[in-house]
Amino acid sequence: MLSLDFLDDVRRMNKRQLYYQVLNFGMIVSSALMIWKGLMVITGSESPIVVVLSGSMEPAFHRGDLLFLTNRVEDPIRVGEIVVFRIEGREIPIVHRVLKIHEKQNGHIKFLTKGDNNAVDDRGLYKQGQHWLEKKDVVGRARGFYQENRSVKDRNCKLLIRSLYWDCDDPHE
Numbered sequence: 785m786l787s788l789d790f791l792d793d794v795r796r797m798n799k800r801q802l803y804y805q806v807l808n809f810g811m812i813v814s815s816a817l818m819i820w821k822g823l824m825v826i827t828g829s830e831s832p833i834v835v836v837l838s839g840s841m842e843p844a845f846h847r848g849d850l851l852f853l854t855n856r857v858e859d860p861i862r863v864g865e866i867v868v869f870r871i872e873g874r875e876i877p878i879v880h881r882v883l884k885i886h887e888k889q890n891g892h893i894k895f896l897t898k899g900d901n902n903a904v905d906d907r908g909l910y911k912q913g914q915h916w917l918e919k920k921d922v923v924g925r926a927r928g929f930y931q932e933n934r935s936v937k938d939r940n941c942k943l944l945i946r947s948l949y950w951d952c953d954d955p956h957e
Contacts, residue, residue, distance in 0.1 A: 828856050833851070840880065841901060849931045854925060
């Protein structure tokens with residue numbers, strides 16, 4: 785019944801009102817796209833905000849937590865840093881911590897990752913024959929995050945502000 789009510793409303797509009805509504809909708813969509821593209825340029829990441837989809841990083845991050853990413857080429861990757869990477873053949877990026885770094889004589893860096901809640905490193909997740917990740921695999925590096933306050937049911941403004949962190953080394957310090 786909802787769709788019929790919507791169609792009745794559209795039929796009752798004159799052409800000017802209909803054009804105005806379509807234009808407003810187009811402005812909202814284009815504004816959202818411009819903001820997203822602007823964030824991509826500022827952060828250097830193809831996906832400046834990601835949602836944690838699994839429990840592999842618990843207790844640091846839970847399903848539904850938001851991570852704010854950057855991907856600056858000049859910043860070196862460090863052990864303990866949280867990276868979001870994409871594996872060839874998989875569409876969904878993975879959020880894990882850098883476990884080891886392997887630097888070659890020529891300065892080329894490779895690294896190994898592991899989820900905080902996983903028993904073993906991520907070599908089993910990488911494509912066959914791949915033992916290390918490279919900088920080209922990285923979608924972004926966590927620079928901030930937002931977690932819902934799970935321990936307190938009264939969610940006032942002060943608690944929400946305390947839930948927004950900008951240092952991802954240890955979210956529970």
